[in-house]
Amino acid sequence: MSEEKILEDDASEMIAESIQEQQELDTIRKLENREEHSVLEASLVKGEPLYPHELSRDTVYTFYVLSIMFYLGAFVPPPLHESADPTAGTAYPPPLPDWYLLWAFGCLKVATDLKIGLPLSMIPFLGLDDIELFLMSAKVWGTLVQGLIVGLVVAVPFIDRALGAVIDPQYGDVINRGHERRPIEDPVRAAIGVYGIAMVIMLSVFSINANIALYYPEVTTDLLYALTLWGPIACALITYLFLDRRRSEGAKPLSDEERFDLYTKGIQDRRMQRIYEFKLNRCYQCGLCDDICPVRDMEGEHELNIIFNTFQNKHDGVALWSCISCGMCTAVCPQNIEYVDYVLEQRLLATLGASTEGANLDLPGTGSTPVGGVAYER
Amino acid sequence: MSDKPRQKTYARTIPHPLFERLIVDDAMNKESNEWKPERYHEYGYFPGCVDFMDVEVKFTHLNKGDADHASIAAASIKLLNYADIDPLVLDMNVFKCSGHDQLWQGNLEVFDALKEHNLKRLKESGIKIITCSCAECYRTFAVDYDLPNTLGIKVEHITQTLQGRGLKFKAPENVTVAYHDPCRLGRMMGEYEAPRDLIQLVDGATMVELENNKERALCCGVSSMMYCNDATKAVRRKRLDQGTDAGIDLMLGGCPKCYMHMQCMLNEERMNPEEGHHHDYEMMDLMQFLVACLEDEK
Numbered sequence: 001m002s003e004e005k006i007l008e009d010d011a012s013e014m015i016a017e018s019i020q021e022q023q024e025l026d027t028i029r030k031l032e033n034r035e036e037h038s039v040l041e042a043s044l045v046k047g048e049p050l051y052p053h054e055l056s057r058d059t060v061y062t063f064y065v066l067s068i069m070f071y072l073g074a075f076v077p078p079p080l081h082e083s084a085d086p087t088a089g090t091a092y093p094p095p096l097p098d099w100y101l102l103w104a105f106g107c108l109k110v111a112t113d114l115k116i117g118l119p120l121s122m123i124p125f126l127g128l129d130d131i132e133l134f135l136m137s138a139k140v141w142g143t144l145v146q147g148l149i150v151g152l153v154v155a156v157p158f159i160d161r162a163l164g165a166v167i168d169p170q171y172g173d174v175i176n177r178g179h180e181r182r183p184i185e186d187p188v189r190a191a192i193g194v195y196g197i198a199m200v201i202m203l204s205v206f207s208i209n210a211n212i213a214l215y216y217p218e219v220t221t222d223l224l225y226a227l228t229l230w231g232p233i234a235c236a237l238i239t240y241l242f243l244d245r246r247r248s249e250g251a252k253p254l255s256d257e258e259r260f261d262l263y264t265k266g267i268q269d270r271r272m273q274r275i276y277e278f279k280l281n282r283c284y285q286c287g288l289c290d291d292i293c294p295v296r297d298m299e300g301e302h303e304l305n306i307i308f309n310t311f312q313n314k315h316d317g318v319a320l321w322s323c324i325s326c327g328m329c330t331a332v333c334p335q336n337i338e339y340v341d342y343v344l345e346q347r348l349l350a351t352l353g354a355s356t357e358g359a360n361l362d363l364p365g366t367g368s369t370p371v372g373g374v375a376y377e378r
Numbered sequence: 379m380s381d382k383p384r385q386k387t388y389a390r391t392i393p394h395p396l397f398e399r400l401i402v403d404d405a406m407n408k409e410s411n412e413w414k415p416e417r418y419h420e421y422g423y424f425p426g427c428v429d430f431m432d433v434e435v436k437f438t439h440l441n442k443g444d445a446d447h448a449s450i451a452a453a454s455i456k457l458l459n460y461a462d463i464d465p466l467v468l469d470m471n472v473f474k475c476s477g478h479d480q481l482w483q484g485n486l487e488v489f490d491a492l493k494e495h496n497l498k499r500l501k502e503s504g505i506k507i508i509t510c511s512c513a514e515c516y517r518t519f520a521v522d523y524d525l526p527n528t529l530g531i532k533v534e535h536i537t538q539t540l541q542g543r544g545l546k547f548k549a550p551e552n553v554t555v556a557y558h559d560p561c562r563l564g565r566m567m568g569e570y571e572a573p574r575d576l577i578q579l580v581d582g583a584t585m586v587e588l589e590n591n592k593e594r595a596l597c598c599g600v601s602s603m604m605y606c607n608d609a610t611k612a613v614r615r616k617r618l619d620q621g622t623d624a625g626i627d628l629m630l631g632g633c634p635k636c637y638m639h640m641q642c643m644l645n646e647e648r649m650n651p652e653e654g655h656h657h658d659y660e661m662m663d664l665m666q667f668l669v670a671c672l673e674d675e676k
Contacts, residue, residue, distance in 0.1 A: 294596060
């Protein structure tokens with residue numbers, strides 16, 4: 001008995017070890033692939049096809065869930081209460097929908113019948129009576145308003161830029177470039193948004209007026225109606241006035257130069273020194289330059305990976321000075337980023353303020369300074 | 379340990395060859411006299427630092443090359459004369475190195491000194507077009523000096539000057555040649571066709587393209603004289619192997635540095651046959667090749 005147990009333990013240990021080895025191998029393989037992101041290799045990688053892999057898998061899952069539901073519906077019926085009594089009196093306070101549907105309930109409650117009164121008796125000599133044109137009942141109107149609100153929210157992505165182009169044509173190419181998103185730069189849209197939020201909240205509050213009146217009799221329906229009508233408008237006005245005042249105080253949108261200054265001076269961690277590094281941001285990292293770099297090809301799969309080092313913000317030391325500035329990276333770059341010019345700039349920056357004293361005919365290694373001694377003033 | 383902060387001595391961090399040090403010494407010597415050419419020349423020919431290069435090649439034991447750079451300058455002048463151009467030779471007696479290597483080594487102070495001197499001399503010379511047989515000088519004058527916009531001097535590579543002038547050449551024997559694009563002339567200045575057109579003019583020379591050509595041309599490995607180590611030698615050997623694959627007799631370059639280093643590599647391989655690397659052809663500068671193919675001596 002004890003021998004069998006020991007054998008079992010050994011087997012489980014061996015299985016665990018083999019699994020761990022496999023995981024380590026997988027990790028190493030992934031790391032290696034990350035270094036060798038060749039374009040040609042990437043094109044050979046293919047995903048799983050839709051048919052039959054994904055289709056069969058989804059079918060199995062669907063039937064699995066369906067069978068569970070069938071089992072539950074057939075053998076575990078829901079606990080039902082007693083049947084409803086249609087002759088019972090209306091409950092007070094009335095039952096309410098879930099909280100996230102209160103605004104729709106509020107729409108139905110706020111709506112009144114739409115009528116237009118035509119004072120025909122004002123016209124002399126005809127002897128006509130007043131007519132009231134009945135346009136829409138409160139039920140229809142309240143239901144339509146819900147659809148209108150949802151439709152507006154859905155329509156925002158489609159009409160937002162078109163409206164922007166109409167509202168502020170001096171802003172520029174709003175259709176293609178979009179408009180400012182920060183509230184302080186666009187108080188009108190911010191006010192509209194605040195109006196919508198306040199309106200939804202007030203509609204929700206209005207919909208439970210009977211329940212409120214049960215506990216606070218002084219909050220009448222008329223008061224709530226007035227709040228629902230004017231409250232959101234007041235909120236929007238306050239928002240607009242506040243943001244517009246902030247904007248006039250000097251919180252203006254940043255220009256490109258100001259934004260660059262912010263990056264260079266404000267954010268120290270980025271070490272963005274020159275406008276050229278700003279231009280490097282055009283790179284979408286296709287890796288063509290890295291593939292064709294002769295230095296990386298010949299030596300230093302890891303250490304002298306010049307371009308990779310640059311994007312890791314390690315563009316100094318051996319990697320920077322190993323670039324032979326042949327310009328192959330620029331020749332293949334789809335974005336025409338002049339990488340060699342960047343290397344030139346970085347070299348000039350690295351030796352900025354250095355002296356040429358003693359650089360003439362001294363043999364390397366002699367004198368007080370050893371070869372390779374570079375002291376940076378940082 | 380002294381309390382004084384250590385002075386930055388970047389210049390020693392880069393393995394400067396002898397001739398780079400001579401150039402730095404030359405650049406820091408700010409004495410200069412008035413100079414005026416004897417007569418008016420439209421064209422100026424800038425041979426570059428070929429004299430210093432010869433010093434490097436012949437008097438240091440570090441390399442195996444025996445390239446004759448002065449013959450590039452002589453050949454260029456001869457070809458310019460053959461094309462009925464009378465150039466003013468802007469040699470090292472009055473001019474200084476263009477400063478390409480110093481700039482790319484980050485040696486901005488030396489480069490500025492060289493640029494200041496050369497701009498002063500260029501103003502005094504009164505030339506309209508400057509032509510260089512060195513691709514690096516060509517790029518430096520055109521881009522870093524920005525001569526067309528500052529002094530109104532047009533900058534040309536010598537292949538562009540000789541192109542389209544009705545020259546005729548005849549090779550002494552039938553040869554297969556390949557053109558090695560220098561990175562400064564090709565990728566940085568976009569000139570691929572002018573040297574090829576010149577080679578096509580040579581009767582008896584068959585031009586083949588190496589496996590990597592034009593935009594994808596491999597580098598000789600030592601632009602701006604940064605290093606000559608195993609990595610750059612491997613780059614060069616890869617390029618030379620492509621020449622062997624193409625079955626050429628001559629590889630032609632448009633830049634003295636390519637010529638110098640390729641030729642040094644070929645010599646080194648011949649000296650050490652036990653290493654097993656052998657390339658059965660010669661490296662020449664395009665100007666040397668063309669002057670050897672001149673039909674009649676003028």
